[in-house]
Amino acid sequence: MPELPEVETVRRGLQSQTTGRTLEGGEVLLKRSLAYPLSVEQFSPWLAGDGIQAWQRRGKYLLAQLASGGWLGVHLRMTGQLFWVQRTEPLEKHTRIRLFFDQGQELRFVDSRTFGQVWLVPPGVPRESIITGLTRLGPEPFDPEFTPAYLQSRLQKTQRTIKAALLDQGIVAGLGNIYVDEVCFASGVRPEAIAAHLTLVQITKIHGQILAVLEEAIAHGGTTFSDFLNLLGVPGNYGDRAQVYGRRGQPCRVCGTAIERIKITGRSSHFCPQCQI
Numbered sequence: 001m002p003e004l005p006e007v008e009t010v011r012r013g014l015q016s017q018t019t020g021r022t023l024e025g026g027e028v029l030l031k032r033s034l035a036y037p038l039s040v041e042q043f044s045p046w047l048a049g050d051g052i053q054a055w056q057r058r059g060k061y062l063l064a065q066l067a068s069g070g071w072l073g074v075h076l077r078m079t080g081q082l083f084w085v086q087r088t089e090p091l092e093k094h095t096r097i098r099l100f101f102d103q104g105q106e107l108r109f110v111d112s113r114t115f116g117q118v119w120l121v122p123p124g125v126p127r128e129s130i131i132t133g134l135t136r137l138g139p140e141p142f143d144p145e146f147t148p149a150y151l152q153s154r155l156q157k158t159q160r161t162i163k164a165a166l167l168d169q170g171i172v173a174g175l176g177n178i179y180v181d182e183v184c185f186a187s188g189v190r191p192e193a194i195a196a197h198l199t200l201v202q203i204t205k206i207h208g209q210i211l212a213v214l215e216e217a218i219a220h221g222g223t224t225f226s227d228f229l230n231l232l233g234v235p236g237n238y239g240d241r242a243q244v245y246g247r248r249g250q251p252c253r254v255c256g257t258a259i260e261r262i263k264i265t266g267r268s269s270h271f272c273p274q275c276q277i
C-alpha cells in the first residue's frame with residue numbers, strides 16, 4: 001500500500017508533468033472507482049476545458065487544484081497507480097479511469113483491487129464536504145504543529161500499541177505499515193509497546209525518526225515494496241534500505257540478530273529483538 005513517501009513521489013511527478021495543462025475530458029471504465037460525481041455521465045463534461053493549477057498532498061490523498069476552482073482528488077488505497085502516458089498506448093489490464101489532456105496525453109488510473117477512489121469536486125463546494133476522509137486526518141508530519149509535545153499528548157491517552165497509534169491517520173497523517181516498522185526500529189522501541197507507557201525521551205526520538213525516515217524515503221523516490229511505480233512507471237529504490245520491513249529471519253543491519261515478525265492488530269510487524277526494547 002502506498003504511504004506518504006510514495007504518494008509524495010507521485011505528487012511531484014504530477015506537479016511537473018501536468019501543471020498548466022488543459023483537460024479535454026475523461027472516461028470511467030469502472031463505476032466504483034469514481035466516488036464523485038455519483039453519475040459517471042457527468043465526469044467527462046465536468047472535466048472538459050478545465051486545467052491543472054497545482055497538486056497538493058494531504059496524508060495519502062492527492063489533490064489537484066483546478067482552474068475552475070474545483071478539485072480533483074485521488075486516493076490510491078492498496079493497489080491504485082497513476083500513469084502519465086500517450087493516449088494511444090494500449091490500456092493496462094486494470095485501467096479504471098482515464099483523464100484526457102491536451103497534446104494527446106493521458107493520466108491513467110489503474111487499480112487491480114479497486115479500493116482506490118477518484119473525486120471531482122465542483123467549484124464553490126468545500127472539498128472536505130465531498131472528500132470526507134480529509135476531515136479525519138491529523139497533522140502532516142512536516143507541519144510545524146506536529147511536535148514532540150503534540151505527539152506525547154496524543155500517545156499518553158491511548159492504551160493501544162505504538163504501532164496501532166502511528167497507523168492512526170487521525171494522530172499523524174501518511175504513515176503505513178512499512179514506515180511505522182522502520183520508525184520503531186530507528187527509535188529503539190518495540191512496535192507492540194503500549195503508547196501511553198512511552199517516556200518523553202522515547203516519544204521525542206519517535207517524532208524525530210518519523211521525519212528522518214520519511215525524508216530519506218522521499219529522497220529515494222519511495223519504496224519498491226507493494227510493487228510501487230512512479231508516474232512514469234519507474235520503481236522507487238527505498239526498499240533495499242529498509243532496516244526491518246520485509247526482512248524476517250535476516251540479520252539485523254546493526255547487531256546481526258535475526259529480524260522477527262509478529263502480528264499486531266492484524267498487521268505484520270517487523271522488529272529486531274536486540275535493538276528494540
Ligand SMILES: [Zn+2]
Binds near residue numbers: 255256276
Ligand atoms: Zn539489531
